[in-house]
Amino acid sequence: MTRYGAKVHPIDLGYMGQTEAAGAFLVENEGTKCLVESGPSACLPNLLKGLHESKTQPEELTGLLLTHIHLDHAGASGHLTHEDCHAHVHPKGARHLIDPEKLNASAYRVFGASLDLELGTMEPNLPDRVREVMDGDSVTLGTMTFKAIETPGHARHHHAWMLDDGVHSHLFCGDAAGMRIPGTDFPTIPMVPPEFDRDDWLKSIDRIEATGVDSLWLTHFGKTTIKSGFLDAVRNELNAEVDFLTNMISDSETHLAEKHRAWHEKRAGAFGVSPELLSKYCRPGFYRANYDGILRWLSK
Numbered sequence: 001m002t003r004y005g006a007k008v009h010p011i012d013l014g015y016m017g018q019t020e021a022a023g024a025f026l027v028e029n030e031g032t033k034c035l036v037e038s039g040p041s042a043c044l045p046n047l048l049k050g051l052h053e054s055k056t057q058p059e060e061l062t063g064l065l066l067t068h069i070h071l072d073h074a075g076a077s078g079h080l081t082h083e084d085c086h087a088h089v090h091p092k093g094a095r096h097l098i099d100p101e102k103l104n105a106s107a108y109r110v111f112g113a114s115l116d117l118e119l120g121t122m123e124p125n126l127p128d129r130v131r132e133v134m135d136g137d138s139v140t141l142g143t144m145t146f147k148a149i150e151t152p153g154h155a156r157h158h159h160a161w162m163l164d165d166g167v168h169s170h171l172f173c174g175d176a177a178g179m180r181i182p183g184t185d186f187p188t189i190p191m192v193p194p195e196f197d198r199d200d201w202l203k204s205i206d207r208i209e210a211t212g213v214d215s216l217w218l219t220h221f222g223k224t225t226i227k228s229g230f231l232d233a234v235r236n237e238l239n240a241e242v243d244f245l246t247n248m249i250s251d252s253e254t255h256l257a258e259k260h261r262a263w264h265e266k267r268a269g270a271f272g273v274s275p276e277l278l279s280k281y282c283r284p285g286f287y288r289a290n291y292d293g294i295l296r297w298l299s300k
């Protein structure tokens, strides 16, 4: 008998009306189906369409693995969990899935009126449908076993999920391996407040590398590998942007958005990314959030 291993179907959620901006992953093996990430609730119709194209009904899902609880990763969770489909999440994130009021309120503070259009809010998950998973613990769904690898830096409650089916090994990285400008190898790093921590993040990248997995799956977006050197590029961009913004903070004490953007265009240009392409995926809010994230981290 031949074993083919698990199938991973990336679903492009059309986040912010863009291709390859954010995704969820339908993972399937020997009749068991589960989902890594729910995406934001504003993208639920696209998620359901993606499941349908893979001949999957939401009722068939046997688990929802969340890398963290930010609304672009877990916002639609409350629509997907059911009696036989629990959300699996870092212990520090669990209570926010059950009572998302604080999470929704802080998103409103950042996004204002555009929240509903861009992300949507989170509906609560019933308490008995949320499972806390500690670092190193496993979740078994049918013939698949996912291991939680605590990977803070972007958020304190971040797990990457490892699946080794004996044929091929996968790591679902969430935001811990950065994001990628589509069609290029240029990583962009979401250093958002209030939990961004550069030192934790670098250790998380080391943990990701140490798994030695065959495939890395980025929520923003798609597949890469350790062998490709992508993680080195993530380390470089992370350190470079922290250094650049640390200097800006000590020189001017205000966010010089144009200067930040021009600096980033140059970094991206070295990877063949045009300013037009960069501006589709890194909007003014991205630069502001990175500045605020580093400011907050430096103040700790």
Ligand SMILES: [Zn+2]
Pocket: 070, 072, 073, 174, 175, 190, 219, 220
């Ligand atoms: Zn994200």
